[in-house]
Amino acid sequence: MDTEILARIQFAFTVAFHYIYPPLSIGLGLLMVIFESIYVRTKKKEYHVLAKFWTKIFALTFGIGVVTGIVMEFEFGTNWAVYSRYVGDVFGSALAAEGIFAFALESGFLGVLLFGWNRVKPWVHLVATVGVFLGSMFSAIWIVVANSWQQTPAGYHIVGEGLNARAEITDFWAMVFNPSSVDRLLHVWLGAFLAGAFLVLSVHAYYLIKGRYVDISKKAFKIALVVATVFSLSQLASGHSSAEGVAVYQPAKLAAMEGHFAANAPADMYILGWVDKEQQRVSGIKIPGGLSFLMHYNFNSPVTGLTAFPKDERPPQVNAVFQFYHIMVAIGMTLILLTCLAVFFWFKKSLFEKKWLLWIFVFAAILPQIANQVGWFTAEMGRQPWVVYGLLRTSEAFSQAVTSNQILFSLILFFAVYSLLFLLFVYLLNKKIKHGPYDESEDDDRPLTKGITEVLTGNA
């Protein structure tokens, strides 16, 4: 296989694997902050237990997120050298901001969050939890800004020619607030909150079904349900707004998402379908003119189709983009349905008797994960053949100094190590869930709790 394909497979594999974890860290972070704030305000022990329990699971996702994240950063240089040279001036400042403002904040407070329960006073600990949560939110800001710049470049100019051409920043804020960054950031944040909330729902639904830790699980389930309901509804609005942006700035991607070929005609919206790229047609269940309506509030408005673009500027994998996009939308709708149903039964005071619904929630934790993955696949495959939209082609961006044998070697290594890592994750997650939220030594309230002054002055 050639170097480009292998480099793309390796990047897709490692980034998809990486992206299992950061959304969980962000989402669980939010719930930990909520649980712990309630504890600090009300001093109710059960919220302390919840905060501690979810911190342990958070620790697992965070650790894997960090190590798999280092891989991503290195791969820019190792596998995408031309890309790195081209975007470094712009992308670099976003990455540097991520390091300085986000990662340092997260990692700084992480030690206290994980190991400081007996070392510092409760509210000092809460400060650490909030610090880690904010760090993960900031981290999303900068990486989404960097990626959005690749989708809708702004605030730059091109200097140099050929291999030595590169984008240089002209307006930092225009780069940060490029046309797609705000929409996409909200979409990513909401997706992350949903991933976290649905994991909490899943585990506590499981406990409720098994009749373990019932009181505490009811409390946690309700809180997570509120979070999940609010954000799955917001995600609908955010998704719509994102799509409107794509229509304006990346029309080829939008056309691929709905398999719309005709250069300038009303576009349909499919519920399900299959794209035949050769015949340039889609077969499936559709709402005629649906996409036109969504974009222009008129079923007959024309939408730019794929044939409006030269062949070498269309996303090559139209059907894949179409399918990934539709899976994402279908899951989004399912999440709204599920949460609203649960809220309905909650108001009828029969939520926790509906075993079948709880069982659905046990398995629903996988849904936001899948939606996050396929959403990114839509975004990244829909941008092809460009790595930086309209400026740099993916086929020109990979490292020329690296041979296909080297990539094959590293790909096999990553595959082996990540399989082991994933097994470890599932094993540990299962173990922590089976073990439950209570520790044997829960009553070990040692006197050694430092207040903020002791920590700051260094008096142990």
Next chain:
Amino acid sequence: METFLGIDYPTWWFLVVGGLFSGYAILDGFDFGAGAWHLFFKSGYQRRIALNAVGPVWDGNEVWLVIGGGALFAGFPLMYATFFSSMYIPFMLFLVFIIFRAIAIEFRGKEEMKWWRKLWDTCYSISSIMLAFLLGIVLGNVLQGIAIGENYLYQEAGFFEFLNPYSLMTGCTSLALFMAHGAIYLLLKTEGRMFAKLTLLLKKGMIFFMVSFGITTLYTLLYIPHLSDDFKQNPYLFIIPVLTFLSIANVPRLANKKRFRIAFFFSSLTIAFLLMLVAIELYPNLLMSSIDPKYHIDIYNSASSTKSLKIMMTFVAIGGPLVLGYTIFVYRTFKGKVQLDETSY
């Protein structure tokens, strides 16, 4: 070229990157070093203490690598691209070992079986050793120069180009340096018999370091003379090697007096001085071409635009003090000897 306080922006960013990598080497250095000694402790309890000495901080230490790498990417994208693609295999191995090490740390304590603990202890130690070694290997290649040609692209693409006598020597030196550094960190964190054992291990570590450092220095002076050019032109810079040697000598002196806290400070300082030597040897180059000096990648031909560097300097001015703040916060919280509790590994 625009300057700030009389120093141009690429040089400022060179200093920032140097500072970040020094911070990274000092921090992850002691936890790689501690890991390298792991199998020297025979009892399960001692191994658990050793692991928990780095337990609360290893994650955070690795973040310094992400930040340092990001800073290099942002400030000198051309260097980042050529450097990482030319050192493909060592960097990939580095990544695999860093993940493997994390797996071992998390896995070890989860089951009681003897073979289980032994397996992960071995993985933990070997990956720590390999990481320290690979950092040295990469540094050795940078110092020696690599085959950069037309368009600043790397010209060789062999599997084992990165292994050569000099890089093996620098690899041993960095391993030895981190082992000595890690032993002192563990001394600060342990008591009783383990403490006594570590005082002996530290002596071994120091000797290992002195020997490998001596040989590497000699090799550098004899076979890579161009690295001394900056020192020849600016004789006052000789103060840096003098201070480096004094700082190195101070470590065993203080360790003999059982003043480990200051000894740790001086072993950190030693790491910083050694990297300062590297920085002076290279400056203004970042990556020297073994093919033709006209292909040297330096801080000027690889730098991002002044505008970009200025933005990032602003980040550093705002973010730097914050980072220092929370790092101190964490180390203060966990000051003193390791206490195992239910949150430990």
